Amino acid sequence: MLVMAVYVVLANQLFSPESFFYVSSYSVNLLGKYLCYALLALALDLVWGYCGILSLGHGAFFALGGYAMGMYLMRQIGDRGVYGNPDLPDFMVFLNWESLPWFWVGSDSFFWVIAMVILAPGILAYVFGAMAFRSRVSGVYLSIMTQAMTYALMLAFFRNEMGFGGNNGMTDFKDILGFSLQSDTTRLVLFIITVCVLAAAYYVCDRIVSSKAGKVITAIRDAENRVRFVGYNSASYKVFLFTFSAVLAGIAGALYVPQVGIINPGEFSPINSIEIVIWVAIGGRGTLYGAIIGAIVVSFAKTRLTGIMPEAWLFALGGLFVLVTLLLPKGLVGLIDHRFPVKRKVNKQESAS
Amino acid sequence: MFKPVLALFFVIIHLSIFQPAYAQDVVFDDIVKALPKASFRTLPATLDKAATLDDERVATLFARLLEGDVYFHPKNQQVMYVTKIQGERVWIDTLTEQNIAQPSGVRLRKVRVNNRVRSHIRQLLAQRNLSHRDVTVRLQASQSLLADVDSISTKVISSRLEQEKNADIIDVLTTITALKQLQNDDETAQLGALETLRGSLYPEVRVALLSLQRNSEVTDTVKANVDAALAGIEAKRKWFGWAETAFFGISMGSVLLLAAIGLSITFGVMGVINMAHGEMIMLGAYTTYVIQQAFPNLIEYSLLMAVPAAFLVSGLMGVLIERSVIQFLKGRPLETLLATFGISLILQQLVRTVFSPLNRQVASPEWMSGSWQINPVFSVTFNRLYIIIFSLAVFFSLLLFLKKSSLGLHVRAVAQNRDMARALSVKSNWVDAATFGLGSGIAGVAGVVLSQLTNVGPNLGQAYIIDSFLVVVFGGVANLWGTLVSAMTLGVLNKFLEPVTGPVLATIIVLVGLVLFIQKRPMGLFPQKGRAE
């Protein structure tokens, strides 16, 4: 369904600029950003909706993926930075760094970056998850620890000594793989890639949740202890899912950065992660497409409202959150299901966390 | 600090109004005449001259200058004091010290003083005040002389010492004498002085000793004695340094406690993931602001009024939220996160709309300001001290209330099994509303306290929400004692780390430590025990 809509957008891109169907590259850019959010929401829904792991730190994985990409884009600037230093990014030059710190090594290779986009969030999630799930941290304890994690990372990345540009983060990217980021074609291609990645991720997630492992995961959500007594190592299922989800989030971040042109520690802020949860909840937890719809609807509302009613949009957005919770316990997809009762497994006992 | 000084000058003003003019008037006149033309550089010299006069009006002039109350007429150069007496603006001529009419048609120019001039005046006043009849004024005067022992002669000090009864002042004065003696090149005098100064904690003493240590001209005996004295001082300083850090930690802990304690009820006991908790704190802080606006003359009592008021405001808001939203989310704890997040956005924006996005100014009452100087290197700020006491008081009254009232039991029963509790005749609706109100009300009270420490603005709540959740969870959800211990632990840990690592790293280390700690105790410091079912 979503993929369809996206195809339409693509086709329209090829229409004449003045035609009714024309979609400006501004909108394409915006849509690309929404789809990154959608991918992020999908990742969170996988762990929260299906496994009951309420991560309040998924923004961290997103940001890590983003930073990995940002580092690459930074290196792509080369000597076109303000100081014209061919090796060092500007912020290092003016803080008198002599040479690239070790963790920047390799950041000029695109393949290395792809690896980092996957490894950085993946390893963090694996280490964090392996520790937490094996020692059976769960429920709010886990949620708050993920929050502490992203909060700590935020503070760390704010520090200029970290070598990631401090508060200002990284901006002023010029090109990616030699293609100028300013050009509409590059943007369109990025958008198409985002669509494809999202579609692929959706497919994989769908396969996971409908596989036997998906059933185990759902069972873990509702009665983790019982799952153990049946012989499943619930911790490793959770670690797997958490890591996979983090990698998805990282990829979303990597796609996001070239499209918005900035990455900075603000992405680590706990509020951002809570927003992801909000998207999923608004859309409908425990349904993959719900998460996607939620992310797009909320982001779109934000874009429009901050433009239309700059001083009162928080009332509207806050009100939306309250109303959706009160009136649509299953989120927006509840509305859709209600209208078009599609054949779908009902997940009644969703209150378990 | 200079309150008593000031009070005295009011007395002087009144006394001097009817007094006949002195013979030296000419001189005082000259000084006053010089004021409009004086610059920051020339002013001190002029004032030095004034200080030598035996004229009561000099003291008034000095006090007024300190307050920044001295103006002059741009045309006729008349110098006058513009001040408020009992809320009324008055104009007083400097020479006659009589009230005059408000000069019309001109904007008065100010006799500007800067920090340097002010501290110069204070130094001059100190010398005058050494024989003041008020003990506190005398003590203060003598203490400010410590910073600049050269400005006073040994003779004056020793004659003062003969008359002085107060032990503290005697201590300061002997220290001053000893410091003066140290400057002698005479070995015996120096040794004698060192004897007196041993163990003294005044920073000036340490500075003097340090410079003596560097001085190559002193004899070896003196040097050895200086070393010993310094070592003793350093040891003491270190000890008090620890005490100070501990105090800082506890005080930070009590702020955390206060911020978190309401949440430990709404979230810990009731299970509502209350993202609007911070905004309840914020409402409490704004209540303080409103109270201060409503009763501008009662600033001293404003906090006492604000505590119940904030409890009511936030509490009622809590009840409202519970009745209008949360009650419909029973059994869906995760959804409360979404709804309360929405509410928190609305409340923030509401405050921005009503009170503007700017921070609001909340004054600190006099009794909350300043510090209790236990010794020259260790003092305890009053506001922190009261806050520690207050937060513990809130904590224990809450504990007692939950223990003694049936509400405590009912909340927990409802939280665990709503239907069953209702089947036992518990009015769950009422209990929910009351509990949420209670938790929110306490958050409001925390807001009153925070208004004394930090900004009162729309973002106030956001700044505390994460810490609050951390504290509650670290302590073990639904365990009030856990909240206490966890708040204190986090506070103290942070403050002991900070000097070593700097505040940024300290926070990061504490957070990482927390994440690791939870691995050892997956249910917080004080987990709920029992068969997991």
Place this chain on the structure above:
Amino acid sequence: MKSALLTEKNPAPDTRHGMILYMENVSVSFDGFKALNDLNLYIKKGELRCLIGANGAGKTTLMDVITGKTRPDTGTVSYGQQINLLQHNEEQIARLGIGRKFQKPTVFEALSVKENLYLSLKMDKGIWTSLWHALSAEQRDDIDQILHTIGLLAMQHCQASELSHGQKQWLEIGMLLAAKPQLLLVDEPVAGMTVSEAERTAELLTSLAGEHSVVVVEHDMGFVRSIARTVTVLHQGSVLAEGTMDAIQSHPEVKKVYLGEEGHD
């Protein structure tokens, strides 16, 4: 990680001496209260053993110890001769072939009846297998067979949360059957069942014995009598008596602390 993600080879218990479970000198205490007190218990291979004892005697705790939910303070628990159960955690113990039905029926509420059984099937439980697994015809038959046995064939697509208490009891028994464990620990299987349903359960459990070893905890004396060969009576955390049903019923101490009037009939 590897062992968890990939297939794990589970050793079979060494039962050459005819015993499948050894519990020796096991003590468990909670906040100073001794739930199990120096308990010794041996279960033979293929045996059907009934465990009775007053409420709070420690029967459930005993099962907790065997299945790894509770760690004993002292004592040894071994599965066959060689496998020290105390070194394994819940999921490993389950994979070793010890299945358990809980006193309070616990099923996966969000899954359908059929899925509940599917998850319980005896097979590799690693995540890697789970991701790619599809039901074989054989497994399908197995599940149908079990659904039939537990009388939930008609409800197989219902969500487990919709079952009544008794139906959940049945489903849990079904899950136990699906896992094909060597040792079954069954905690109060007939609670909440009608007399005739209890009879069916009795039949089922007796038919399982022989090939499997079964430990049943039950308070329904009629039920116990109908299945029991050896009965062990627990009291205050240790074994009070052991023997045939008749012997137990006339045991004066047992009568006093447990049976009450029932001993007389």
Place this chain on the structure above:
Amino acid sequence: EEDTIKVGVLHSLTGTMAISETTLKDTVLMMVEEQNKQGGLLGKKLEAVVVDPASNWPLFAEKARELIVQEKVDVIFGGWTSVSRKSVLPVVEELNGLLFYPVQYEGEESSKNVFYTGAAPNQQAIPAVDYLMNDIGAERWVLLGTDYVYPRTTNKILEAYLKANGVSDEDIMIQYTPFGHSDWQNIVSDVKKFGSSGKKTAVVSTINGDANVPFYKELGNQGISAEDIPVVAFSVGEEELSGFDTAPLVGHLAAWNYFQSIYTDANNAFIDKWKAFIGDENRVTNDPMEATYIGFTMWAAAVEQTGSTDVNTVSDALIGMAVPNLTGGIAVMNPNHHLSKPVFIGEIQDDGQVEVVWETPGTVRGDAWSDFLPSSKNLMSDWTAPMLCGSYDVEAGTCTGSK
């Protein structure tokens, strides 16, 4: 619709920065209203397009794009934090927009499409240190800041400057805190100890935003008065002070290019206009407002002068444009897109106003590239032909980076 000139306003109205930025939005609205009363520009009315980037940096970029592409605004006034500017920068450069940035910042930037009307470090930090050193006689220095680029850069510059003036390492203490730091007990106590060595000590504060209130409160409570250890701040102005209980602050210092208390006719008129516009007698004015005022006035003059709103035309006309300051004297837009402005040091009064105690004799030319940083001491910026370069390396004779 076609015959209005659109002015984009890109200031956060929600989120953490709303505290500061809302005022600037109102200032622009006031200026627009004012201009329209005088008949607008080029015979067209001005229309302000307000959007809310919500203190969210990527959103700044998105909104900037929206303003330029969708709303087709001719100029944008916006930004407060440097990171918001950095986020917007590529967008305005790509779409050839025009941005006026009205807040003091760390320098080290010069873009063809941005005009910087706030202070560069040499227009605030260096004069302040000069004052403390020469007039107050400070010998020991505490550089306190929030841990991010502006304080770090400023402190780097100051450190270099202090050392160049013979201050030794042990007489400099540097401490950074996280954003919104609220517990200053340790640090203030350390400052107190650092200051009790007998040498006159001063604190240079680049503490940002909300962290200031708890900082000054703690200073007051621990009994550090301005006479003992003066604190000079670069981010505390009248507006921030209106949210403080000023009692503990009296005598501490602030360094800016504008103070409300400065008595000139232009300033009095501006203050009156502002109070009337906002409908609140107690509202204050501050430096970034003046910077907005100057920026707006210059832009309007440039449009009027060239008869066009075309970015390139207007930009060219802006260079060399002179507009009277509110505090007297003339602000001039330099070829490096930074202003020449006077610098004032003031002492905070108990009514929340700041009394000037020192000022530079003339105006100071804003320096995009600091002379005290090794990386930028050879750089200069000049957006007039023939150089047309944001960072020109004088030694190498090449233009690096953005052109």
Place this chain on the structure above:
Amino acid sequence: MINVSQLNQRYGGSQILWDLNMDIAAGSRTCIMGRNGVGKTTLLKCLMGMLPAASGSITINQQDVTRASIESRANIGVGYVPQGRHIFGQLTVEENLKVSLNCKRQTSRSLPEDIFEYFPVLKEMLQRRGGDLSGGQQQQLAIARALVLNPNMLILDEPNEGIQPNIVQLIRDVLLRLNKEKGMTIVLVEQKLPFARAVGEQFYLMERGKVVSHGAMPELNDDLVKQYLSV
């Protein structure tokens, strides 16, 4: 005392109770029986107000309570011992018992002594957490907890599930005593015939959400048992 007429109840799509009628006299002892899943628990929950009735009416003590809240039924004097006991696991035994104190029905501040007379174990365990008790102990606690409310009617859902024989006898005796000494109405859901026969005066047999037979206990013959209680 309790009148149920034409009661219908459904969970989402599936109807559980069908036009159910039932009359229970004050002071009587009634036993409701039926196979697993016929709707006994559902019926009791409807009586208690924990599940809303789709249609029909419920009257208790001449008050129409069809739409009344749970607590109002408790206030009328209905004590409830649910299936599965539903002990407050994190509260101590004492706290579990005290929940209903200080409420509208029971304004006393201290526990009545007689509950410890009925169930002496509880006295020893006052400070233990409810969740830590063994099944049988919890059952006793659940009954005692309902008694603290001072009810005039006790509704019990399979109170013998998992209870040791001598306690089953104890519960039986307690129920009979309560009925005799205090005139308490007893409504019991029970699967086990001996117990049902011992406690009940009259019986209701349920099948698929309907009452299929009722009468005095002696009328419950083997045919009925075979037809409605065996598999």
